[in-house]
Amino acid sequence: MLILVANLGSTSFKYRLFEISDDCKVGDIHNARCLARGGVERIGDAQSPCKVEIGDWKDERTLTVPDHGVAVQACLDQLTDPDHGVLKSASEVAAIGFKAVHGGRISGVFRVDDTVLDAMAEMNAAAPAHNPPYIAAMKTLQQRFPDLPLVAAFETDFHQTVPAARREYAIPRQWADEFHVRKWGFHGASHRYISVRSAELLQRDDARVISCHLGGSSSLTAIDSGKSVMTTMGMTPQTGLPQNNRVGDFDPFALPLIMQRTGLSLEETLAQLASKGGLLGLSQSSGDIRDLHEGAAQGNESCQLALDVYVQEIRRHMGGMMVALGRVDAIVFTGGIGENDDAIRSAVCSGLEGFGIDVDTAANGSGKGEFAFHSPESRTALWVIPTNEEVIVASQCVQVLQQDGAN
Structure with missing residues (x-):
């Protein structure tokens, strides 16, 4: 299957397109192949550079891109280029995966829905540079591509195994229970990749x-x-x-x-x-x-x-x-x-x-x-070890799609 892994900023959309096995497990770093990479900068400006690399082919276009939905469509247009593209149509993409940052009361990998968006919004004050642009982009993409699954892979997921003695603050208990104040940890996709690759190297x-x-x-x-x-x-x-x-x-x-x-x-x-x-x-x-x-x-x-x-x-x-x-x-x-x-x-x-x-x-x-x-x-x-966060997110997307299929 094909997974588009997105990395969002308030005015940017970067991606990698992976071909990945339908039965890929989380952390399987050798069962995915990057077919293309690219993105759009300066979203909302009159002129937004839209770049793509597919093998030896590189293309850059300057377009008017008012929002992240248009940015995704511009990228899909390049990926379906009749001469150099790797897609026949956008419908070949099985899901868009997001390296989401903070979900507070939810931590893991989820299909993006109102519950996920609400949980992210609750943590806007804790991740003001990350959560608001992700939420806005996800809502725009839901409207523009209603049949395309969106998957949020939270950075905090990898750190759920940290023992309580190393994750709890010495604060009033109510703060932890009601407001989710604890040591969550981030860069989860990168650290997960390093854990997999280092274990291979150390055998x-x-x-x-x-x-x-x-x-x-x-x-x-x-x-x-x-x-x-x-x-x-x-x-x-x-x-x-x-x-x-x-x-x-x-x-x-x-x-x-x-x-x-x-x-x-x-x-x-x-x-x-x-x-x-x-x-x-x-x-x-x-x-x-x-x-x-x-x-x-x-x-x-x-x-x-x-x-x-x-x-x-x-x-x-x-x-x-x-x-x-x-x-x-x-x-x-x-x-x-x-x-x-x-x-x-x-x-x-x-x-x-x-x-x-x-x-x-x-x-x-x-x-x-x-x-x-x-x-x-x-x-x-x-x-x-050069990290590869995107391949981890791609494998996590496959896990969610597998669960959806099982249900």
Whole structure:
């Protein structure tokens, strides 16, 4: 069957089209083939670029795309191009899968319906950059393509196996029970992919792995025998590690102090924290790791501080995960930073020889794609594994369609 996996922004629609076996299981990363990828940027503008890649063929058109429904139709038009397309008609697509972020009281993989949309809307305040555009797009697509199944694969799903002692906050019980305030964890599709691929590379199903998804947003997850047992992000994607402009772990009682001293409202205070915090706040110049490296090389102490805080927070959380796992078979780096920044990988892993972690400096600096960079003396394997969140979502869509067929 053919599954279109969507990644949405408020003004963007990106996708990959997979051909996947009808009996594919969740996490089967070898039973799907990417036929095409593309998307639309600047949705709502007078001119929106619409791109597609099918094999060696690349096409870009500039169209008027007022909403996500029109964006999907524009992409389907390219996919059904009579000369280069991979579809004869849009009806060949079995479902559109979404890497949805936060459903609060629901966590898993579901056909999109009013219950799912309502649950997402309840968590808009917890994921303001993600949930509203997803909800709006899903509603538009429901109206425009009523016969096409839409599937929401929530980022929180993989972390449902985290033990209660590592997911509950020490807060009034009512907050947890009524308002779903707990450590939910995110980047679930990426960490699930790393759990599957690392187990293959280590040739053991009981592998204990620390997955480091480092990019524009970053999180760590401890994985034991394919299950998430600890993760850094909490109630929202703002927590855990400091990120581009996300603050990471932060004392909430600092907020009333700032509000009192500045006269800012709660909304204004949160907006500043969300837009001016994170690595951007520390460096006072940029939240982009590449800019921070450049600034630090030029002697900018604020840029160096941002890099140091980022690395130390990764190491702090990694240490807690080493204790939680008891044994670490591999530490895996993925995401834009994890895959491409050898300096960050080196800084995270340096000085840990006493814990059986020893870097092969040459391999770390020269490796491309998927590669190992541990020395022969290292008891813990060190790997870079490019993630593939979309193939996980595609396999989850098949699961939902299988359940629908069974019913």
